[in-house]
Amino acid sequence: MSTTQTGVNSPLFADVIRGRRSVRHYDKSVRLSHEQITELLKEATLAPSSSNIQPWRFLVIEKEELKEKLQPIAFNQSQVTEAAAVIVVLGDTEGYKRADQIYGEAAERGYMTEETAKSFAERTVSMYGSLPKEVLHKIIHTDGGIVSQQLMLVARAHGYDTVPMGGYDAAQLKAAFNISDRYIPIMLIALGKAAKPGHPTTRLPIEDITFFNEMPADK
Ligand SMILES: Cc1cc2nc3c(=O)[nH]c(=O)nc-3n(C[C@H](O)[C@H](O)[C@H](O)COP(=O)(O)O)c2cc1C
Numbered sequence: 001m002s003t004t005q006t007g008v009n010s011p012l013f014a015d016v017i018r019g020r021r022s023v024r025h026y027d028k029s030v031r032l033s034h035e036q037i038t039e040l041l042k043e044a045t046l047a048p049s050s051s052n053i054q055p056w057r058f059l060v061i062e063k064e065e066l067k068e069k070l071q072p073i074a075f076n077q078s079q080v081t082e083a084a085a086v087i088v089v090l091g092d093t094e095g096y097k098r099a100d101q102i103y104g105e106a107a108e109r110g111y112m113t114e115e116t117a118k119s120f121a122e123r124t125v126s127m128y129g130s131l132p133k134e135v136l137h138k139i140i141h142t143d144g145g146i147v148s149q150q151l152m153l154v155a156r157a158h159g160y161d162t163v164p165m166g167g168y169d170a171a172q173l174k175a176a177f178n179i180s181d182r183y184i185p186i187m188l189i190a191l192g193k194a195a196k197p198g199h200p201t202t203r204l205p206i207e208d209i210t211f212f213n214e215m216p217a218d219k
Pocket residue numbers: 020021022023024077163164165166167168187198199201
């Protein structure tokens with residue numbers, strides 16, 4: 001733990017990144033309030049995004065009957081019903097249409113002039129609105145992955161555990177939870193307090209996966 005300039009106790013960043021593990025068994029008696037989840041999401045959404053469009057959206061599934069409905073869609077993974085909540089991270093394909101709001105607020109706060117905000121917003125809407133679908137989706141997936149990782153680290157920093165899940169049927173998820181085609185499911189994130197620690201995992205050596213300045217000719 002360290003005390004920040006604001007006097008808030010926070011764990012060391014190294015402990016957060018080393019302490020995060022995919023947790024698949026949760027203490028079912030631990031629930032998070034909407035205020036707590038909102039606080040985690042506030043910190044998670046400080047993540048960067050392409051043109052600061054923040055195309056991520058979150059469907060928080062916390063009611064028991066809804067987690068039970070989700071479980072078979074997520075291939076019966078036990079964490080879906082054990083965790084306090086499952087957060088469906090979505091990408092909004094129309095998220096760029098909020099450019100006015102995003103840059104307008106930046107202007108109000110004095111981060112840029114009204115004129116710059118207006119021109120950024122116009123350019124953003126026109127540029128993102130004319131991108132081929134695959135390119136737009138790739139950008140949204142990238143932003144969605146970044147905010148997901150930030151959410152998992154924020155949760156750990158607050159003493160909670162998570163597991164990201166790509167193991168689910170996206171079409172069934174969309175149908176069961178009234179998610180229109182405007183939204184792309186990015187991943188599910190189970191959130192709660194571990195009942196059993198996540199098992200340790202290994203990582204590839206950096207020298208096997210990193211190339212300084214140029215790619216090797218033989219790989
Ligand atoms: C995009 C993505 C999808 C994943 N899907 C699942 C999943 O469906 N179920 C699961 O139990 N773990 C899932 N995992 C967790 C990985 O298995 C885990 O991150 C990896 O084994 C490394 O372990 P660690 O997270 O504890 O470091 C997923 C991870 C990622 C990044």
